Amino acid sequence: MAGNNPTPTEYIQHHLQNLTFGLHPDNGWSIAHSAQEASDMGFWAVHLDTLGWSIGLGLLFIWLFKKAANTATTGVPGALQNFVELMVEFVDNSVKDTFHGKSRLIAPLALTIFCWVFLMNLMDLVPVDFLPLLAAKIGAMFGADPAHVYFKVVPTTDVNATIGMALSVFGLIIFYTIREKGFSGFIGELTLHPFNSPNKLVQALFIPVNFLLETVTLLAKPISLALRLFGNLYAGELIFILIAMIGLWQLPLHFAWGVFHILVITLQAFIFMMLTIVYLSMAVEKH
Numbered sequence: 001m002a003g004n005n006p007t008p009t010e011y012i013q014h015h016l017q018n019l020t021f022g023l024h025p026d027n028g029w030s031i032a033h034s035a036q037e038a039s040d041m042g043f044w045a046v047h048l049d050t051l052g053w054s055i056g057l058g059l060l061f062i063w064l065f066k067k068a069a070n071t072a073t074t075g076v077p078g079a080l081q082n083f084v085e086l087m088v089e090f091v092d093n094s095v096k097d098t099f100h101g102k103s104r105l106i107a108p109l110a111l112t113i114f115c116w117v118f119l120m121n122l123m124d125l126v127p128v129d130f131l132p133l134l135a136a137k138i139g140a141m142f143g144a145d146p147a148h149v150y151f152k153v154v155p156t157t158d159v160n161a162t163i164g165m166a167l168s169v170f171g172l173i174i175f176y177t178i179r180e181k182g183f184s185g186f187i188g189e190l191t192l193h194p195f196n197s198p199n200k201l202v203q204a205l206f207i208p209v210n211f212l213l214e215t216v217t218l219l220a221k222p223i224s225l226a227l228r229l230f231g232n233l234y235a236g237e238l239i240f241i242l243i244a245m246i247g248l249w250q251l252p253l254h255f256a257w258g259v260f261h262i263l264v265i266t267l268q269a270f271i272f273m274m275l276t277i278v279y280l281s282m283a284v285e286k287h
Helices: 008-015 035-040 048-070 079-098 106-125 130-141 159-191 200-244 250-284
Strands: 020-024 028-031
Touching: 008 200, 020 035, 048 079, 048 106, 048 159, 079 106, 079 250, 106 159, 106 200, 106 250, 159 200, 159 250, 200 250
Parallel strands: none
Antiparallel strands: 020 028
């Protein structure tokens, strides 16, 4: 952290800075030692903490569900099997109620999204100083300055992660639209709606306006997915950091906010999943 007795501003900035690796104009390929160095690395720099936790939690999800599948029994189920069956049934019902097309991908996709996003959000309940201080101690063992070891543990508080997931959903929206309606149908949706007219000349005049409006609507889908998840989790993390700064009363406040935040992280995972299903359902529906 920035000094032994950081100011509140330094404390907050340190906790909100990612562990960034990239090509620095002066230092070459290296890990950033400050926010300015991370900025100087440009667009192609990667956040190692976000990637590490995202991949690790994704593997944890796969391992848990694979273990439940391998140990499933027709007798009295264990706690893990009960939980997995509950999750599968819940997501399956959500997909059946919302998705009006035919696809074997949507239900597994929805299950993966909900569980993966929930696990990433759940990291927000880990005490804000615990893992960053542990990372600083490990970095010091390898000769790094602890003040310059940054470590964020909640991938969904990194807008790069949420935009990456949203762009994947956006790609599926385009794919399903073209698969169900053809490329001409996809272009038709962008140019012939919402304003239309039986008069071909008038309809031709509407095309630029329709294209502008429909393009904004289309692009708003991944943007809304990414920023909604990022904004809520970023705000939650910031509140935890502010609570950690006030000292004596931080444990009761951490507990109270943590209990409330369990609802937030679950709701945000659910919303991300449901919006994905809704957007993909809209992609296959024919007007």
